[in-house]
Amino acid sequence: MARLPEGALMQRAAAGLAAACADLLGRVYGSRVVLLVGSGDNGGDALFAGARLARRGAGVTAVLLAPGRAHPAGLAALRRAGGRAVGTAAGEELVEKADLVVDGIVGIGGTGGLRAEAEPLAGAAARSRAAVVAVDLPSGVDPGTGEVRGTALRADLTVTFGTHKPGLLIDPARAYAGVVRLVDIGLAPPRDAVELEALQHADVARLLPLPAAESDKYRRGVVGIAAGSSRYPGAAVLAVAGALRGGAGAVRYAGPAGDAVIARFPETLVSGGGPRRAGRVQAWVVGPGAGDDAAPVAEVLAADVPVLIDADGLRLADPEAVRGRAAPTLMTPHAGEAAALLGVSREEVEGARLASVRELAARYAATVLLKGSTTLVAAPGGAGAVRVNPTGTSWLATAGSGDVLSGLTGSLLAAGLRPMDAASTGAYLHGLSARFAADGAPVSAHDVAENIPRAWREVRG
Ligand SMILES: NC(=O)C1=CN([C@@H]2O[C@H](COP(=O)(O)OP(=O)(O)OC[C@H]3O[C@@H](n4cnc5c(N)ncnc54)[C@H](OP(=O)(O)O)[C@@H]3O)[C@@H](O)[C@H]2O)[C@@H](O)CC1
Ligand SMILES: Nc1ncnc2c1ncn2[C@@H]1O[C@H](COP(=O)(O)OP(=O)(O)O)[C@@H](O)[C@H]1O
CATH class of the missing domain: 3.40.1190.20 (Ribokinase)
Structure with missing residues (x-):
């Protein structure tokens, strides 16, 4: 899939994500939000949503799993809004003290389970009393099959974009997604690419x-x-x-x-x-x-x-x-x-x-x-x-x-x-x-x- 750095789709995704986070927080102002940010567009969504929350008075910290490769425009937007970015060293402690954790480590571009550097953060999120919101998909689950090979992040809420992915609908991955909220970003998958369908x-x-x-x-x-x-x-x-x-x-x-x-x-x-x-x-x-x-x-x-x-x-x-x-x-x-x-x-x-x-x-x-x-x-x-x-x-x-x-x-x-x-x-x-x-x-x-x-x-x- 093509990367869509500053595109309209990412802005719509980030707006929907930020709205869902705000609903979950109740009061955004003064809340502690931690973003777990990987190297792709999934991390970009998290950063742009974090910027929106920071503008509403949340204290937002991005934990960058690949500091040199975080979505540049997203990172700049977060910083402009008053948020900060750190490496993984302080990540666990931040997650444990957060009110809300946004999982933007990896989305549909992910392969395999969580990598070693992300595993301690998943553990901290599980221990923390923070609500965990996954961006598009919980990191570590297989987007296309619902398989979970290794560790994956457990979310309370997953905000997914455009369409449900098989990983949100099929066990064992489904159990990691929590409640799934679909955000319409104006992009529907081509009909012949539909892997799963559900009757209504x-x-x-x-x-x-x-x-x-x-x-x-x-x-x-x-x-x-x-x-x-x-x-x-x-x-x-x-x-x-x-x-x-x-x-x-x-x-x-x-x-x-x-x-x-x-x-x-x-x-x-x-x-x-x-x-x-x-x-x-x-x-x-x-x-x-x-x-x-x-x-x-x-x-x-x-x-x-x-x-x-x-x-x-x-x-x-x-x-x-x-x-x-x-x-x-x-x-x-x-x-x-x-x-x-x-x-x-x-x-x-x-x-x-x-x-x-x-x-x-x-x-x-x-x-x-x-x-x-x-x-x-x-x-x-x-x-x-x-x-x-x-x-x-x-x-x-x-x-x-x-x-x-x-x-x-x-x-x-x-x-x-x-x-x-x-x-x-x-x-x-x-x-x-x-x-x-x-x-x-x-x-x-x-x-x-x-x-x-x-x-x-x-x-x-
Ligand atoms: N397309 C659209 O229409 C829209 C898409 N949108 C968003 O974009 C997301 C897809 O973004 P994406 O394609 O950049 O992939 P993404 O999931 O961020 O990760 C890829 C990177 O992660 C890495 N990596 C791989 N496996 C890993 C692992 N196990 N653990 C850790 N890292 C791992 C791998 O890097 P590597 O280190 O392997 O070089 C690669 O660079 C999608 O889910 C949605 O949120 C929205 O903005 C709305 C519009
Ligand atoms: N954890 C579960 N969640 C949802 N449905 C379940 C679960 N476990 C079993 N089922 C459903 O219950 C039914 C059990 O069928 P089956 O295993 O053939 O039982 P039996 O042979 O005793 O009739 C199936 O429709 C199956 O999909």
């Missing part, structure tokens, strides 16, 4: 399948659920609970947990045999609580309709059969399942979610929804924009909530949504349902399923 209420509202006057239960789509086992009958019940609220006109269940399903949901069309004998469906969900029986997975994969593979199904599915399918396939692993499919450790998947979801989508020629603290959806082949779910909540980390998601998403598939839309809409409604269900207290997977209609109503406005 209006997008989801447009995708939700609604019955028309002439609809009947078959035209709305029938979803088949091949899930559960004598060991895990509850997974079948939870998948059906999600499926009944996903917009399909009927839910067929094929598997050994029919009695449990019918006892809880008498509206389910239960059949005793395997998926092949269950009657026509427009999409199948296979795998939740399935145990070790590979036969239903193979039967479902042979069907000429969209298939969602989850949980045990992911282990039991023949990769060649998945890759060879003509109809769409959607896989919904959590990090552990993704790790097993990729032959790496769970930690590697959690540390590199974006790369992992793309790799799986490429290997299986399938749409892949990677679950967890950040849920991502990649299109078959792994290229193009990945969708990140903005509604997730850690209250979802409860047994069985994934079964609800697979039923819900399968229902959306049966109702006619493309796999990418079904997956991202399913995750969106699922997260929202969990937020409604939790409202500050623990929830069960069943509570999540019961709140799906509320999430629909909320999205439709």
Whole structure:
């Protein structure tokens, strides 16, 4: 990216940054502000914002990590406004005594974690009672992937410019950003450069399948659920609970947990045999609580309709059969399942979610929804924009909530949504349902399923 020293974009960025700092401080006059300034434009933003705060009466000190290479015009502006600049020797003490620390060490030009000279300052910022504001991105996180290799600065607030970067949206980096505030600087990224996209209420509202006057239960789509086992009958019940609220006109269940399903949901069309004998469906969900029986997975994969593979199904599915399918396939692993499919450790998947979801989508020629603290959806082949779910909540980390998601998403598939839309809409409604269900207290997977209609109503406005 070209450097934009004294350009209008940097001035807009600095103005937005200074305004956010002032909001956080409450009273600017007399406050102690410390700027951590690296060698690039990110440091320039911090210096210009510092100058604005100094003009409003803050005591502003810039700690220069590369004294000979700090943004010259920014440094001059700070000095003119009455601020001062020092080297790193006194940096830790200054940070510890500050009211506000502005992290301008590195932004989108950063590579690798923090360098050795910056690490003690990150430690001091963590110890300090000062609020920490990151400029564009917390220094030390990978801007493009959300990976954190080494130390990174932890911010309370990140003021980002023009567009959200993947590093602000994907864990583990996301956890370093704190609250993210977007400042419009009049610069949008080119459409084909978009790496990540997030649906909003209006997008989801447009995708939700609604019955028309002439609809009947078959035209709305029938979803088949091949899930559960004598060991895990509850997974079948939870998948059906999600499926009944996903917009399909009927839910067929094929598997050994029919009695449990019918006892809880008498509206389910239960059949005793395997998926092949269950009657026509427009999409199948296979795998939740399935145990070790590979036969239903193979039967479902042979069907000429969209298939969602989850949980045990992911282990039991023949990769060649998945890759060879003509109809769409959607896989919904959590990090552990993704790790097993990729032959790496769970930690590697959690540390590199974006790369992992793309790799799986490429290997299986399938749409892949990677679950967890950040849920991502990649299109078959792994290229193009990945969708990140903005509604997730850690209250979802409860047994069985994934079964609800697979039923819900399968229902959306049966109702006619493309796999990418079904997956991202399913995750969106699922997260929202969990937020409604939790409202500050623990929830069960069943509570999540019961709140799906509320999430629909909320999205439709
Ligand atoms: N473009 C725009 O439209 C706008 C951009 N804006 C702003 O510019 C920022 C991007 O600026 P940028 O391109 O100058 O890069 P930047 O992040 O400051 O760092 C690069 C320097 O850091 C160094 N360095 C690298 N890794 C490092 C590490 N781990 N630890 C320490 N140092 C490390 C590396 O130097 P090296 O020492 O490797 O020679 C290199 O010189 C962007 O995030 C936003 O804030 C706004 O003004 C609004 C308009
Ligand atoms: N820390 C978290 N933050 C947000 N969502 C989470 C978190 N942990 C788990 N989830 C979500 O909870 C669900 C759990 O699914 P899964 O792991 O398949 O559980 P189970 O197999 O018990 O149903 C997924 O939708 C996942 O994205």
